[in-house]
Amino acid sequence: KAGVTQTPRYLIKTRGQQVTLSCSPISGHRSVSWYQQTPGQGLQFLFEYFSETQRNKGNFPGRFSGRQFSNSRSEMNVSTLELGDSALYLCASSLDRVNSPLHFGNGTRLTVT
Amino acid sequence: GQQVMQIPQYQHVQEGEDFTTYCNSSTTLSNIQWYKQRPGGHPVFLIQLVKSGEVKKQKRLTFQFGEAKKNSSLHITATQTTDVGTYFCAPLSGGYQKVTFGTGTKLQVIP
Numbered sequence: 001k002a003g004v005t006q007t008p009r010y011l012i013k014t015r016g017q018q019v020t021l022s023c024s025p026i027s028g029h030r031s032v033s034w035y036q037q038t039p040g041q042g043l044q045f046l047f048e049y050f051s052e053t054q055r056n057k058g059n060f061p062g063r064f065s066g067r068q069f070s071n072s073r074s075e076m077n078v079s080t081l082e083l084g085d086s087a088l089y090l091c092a093s094s095l096d097r098v099n100s101p102l103h104f105g106n107g108t109r110l111t112v113t
Numbered sequence: 114g115q116q117v118m119q120i121p122q123y124q125h126v127q128e129g130e131d132f133t134t135y136c137n138s139s140t141t142l143s144n145i146q147w148y149k150q151r152p153g154g155h156p157v158f159l160i161q162l163v164k165s166g167e168v169k170k171q172k173r174l175t176f177q178f179g180e181a182k183k184n185s186s187l188h189i190t191a192t193q194t195t196d197v198g199t200y201f202c203a204p205l206s207g208g209y210q211k212v213t214f215g216t217g218t219k220l221q222v223i224p
Contacts, residue, residue, distance in 0.1 A: 033212065043156070043201065043214040056211035090155055099144055099205050101158040102212060 001026060004105035006091050012111045018079040021108045025072050025093030031055075032074040033102065034066060037088040046089075049074055050096065078110075086112045117204055119215035127223050132189045134218035136202030145185045146203040147176060148214070156201060156214075159187075192222045 005024040013019050025032050033056075034046040045058035049068035066076040072093075078085055088109050092102035118137045126132050136145065144163040148156040160169055162178035162185060169176045173196075175188045185204075189196055202215040 035214075042216050045211045045213055048211055058211065092156075099146075099161070101146060101161060102148075102156070102203075103158070104155040106155055 004091055004093050004103055006089075006105035006108050008108060009106065010109045010111075012113065013081050014113055015081055015083060017081050018077060019081060019110060020075055020077045021089055021091075021110075023074045023076075023091030023093075023105060025074070025091075026103055028095070029093035029103070030072050030096045031094045031100070032068055032072065033092045033094070034074070034076050035090040035092065036060075037090055037107070038086075043090070046076065081112045083112050086110060117202065117213065117215045119202055119218055121218055122216065123219045123221070125221045125223060126192050128194060129191050132192050132196070132220055134187050134200050134202075134220075136185045136187075136204065136215050138183050138204050140183070142182050142204045144205050145178060146205065146212070147185075147187055148201045148203060149198050150201065150217075151198040154198075189220075192220070194222050194224055196220060197222050 007022045031050045033048040036044045036046055046060055047054055047066050048056040052068045063079045068074045088107045090104050090107045092104045094100040094102050120135050146161045147159040149159055150156045160176050165182050166180045167178040173190045177186045187200055199217040199219045201217045203212050
């Protein structure tokens, strides 16, 4: 079974721009979660989607948004990029069972200059 | 809200020495998951503990859930260089809650 696929792997953007990251979950997984990982803040939860609906949301500003499509693929968007948004963005998928293990993709490394 | 402390933050050990990381929660947990992230990699699920006082073993790794379900530990016996990475606990409070991660313990093994 193919794992979680995230594209692109690396991205360099300028302050003020916006960016869209993509995530394809493992086949059969309908829950997709997004995390931001930085050296100083660790793994921070952004949001979780299930059946095209946002089920949980972390403490991030409204510049961070996401969506999920009917095939469970998900995208996250960050508008008006700031230097502090530089991070590794990880997507994880899981089965629709309470407290199912998360399966992570390799992440997208975003650098904002 | 739920607060999770993971200690230590860093640990350097000589190859062959044992290693333990602890995860402490301010609230009672329904269960807890553990993940490992190798340098340059992504977190990989190791195990899930559900029952009070539960102990599970995976080869040289021993995972324990506290009796009060407020803490957990991961112990590695006779570390190897392949054990290098950051170990995260992910405590869960039940239901379709967002999965939050502890601060992680970064393990360095000196050959």
